[in-house]
Amino acid sequence: MSNVQSVVVWSKQGCHYCAEVKNYLEEKNIAYKTIDVTNHDDRRDILEAKYGVRHVPVVEIGIGHDFKGITKVGLEYLEEALFTAEPNK
Template sequence: MAKETLNIVVWSKQGCSYCGEVKQYLADKGITFKDIDLTNHDDRRDILEAKYGVRHVPVVEIGQGNQYEAVTDVGVQYIEEALRNK
């Protein structure tokens, strides 16, 4: 699967340094992504908890069509690994 066919969603919030690192990494690689900002929307954490069992950000969803893998570990290295496996 080529990177340009991937859909990437970053769940983040303002002031989160890890979120900023992930978004900067993707931008530097020229990878487009959708950002879902949880700032002032704590109810969106319920979605993360229901889907993946976590309430923290960043969470990065990588997929195509209806098949998504979530990277819930904090750190760019986990994003790199997930992208390599696609």
């Protein structure tokens, strides 16, 4: 199993909060993948099934197959999750 932290940002075009999350990750040199839900209701269906929300941004942080979804809007929630998801923390 890999100890490399993975970050996935579920976002949509024109979302101010989504851009804020991506800018934060880029400033911290944290690599991430994006899943764009713009015009893809099926992707929002996945968010609803996994986390009970249809809004974005949702940030998934994980190591190996153990992922946590951050559904609350605000960089403080992202920072907390990034810190607690780091290996050996």
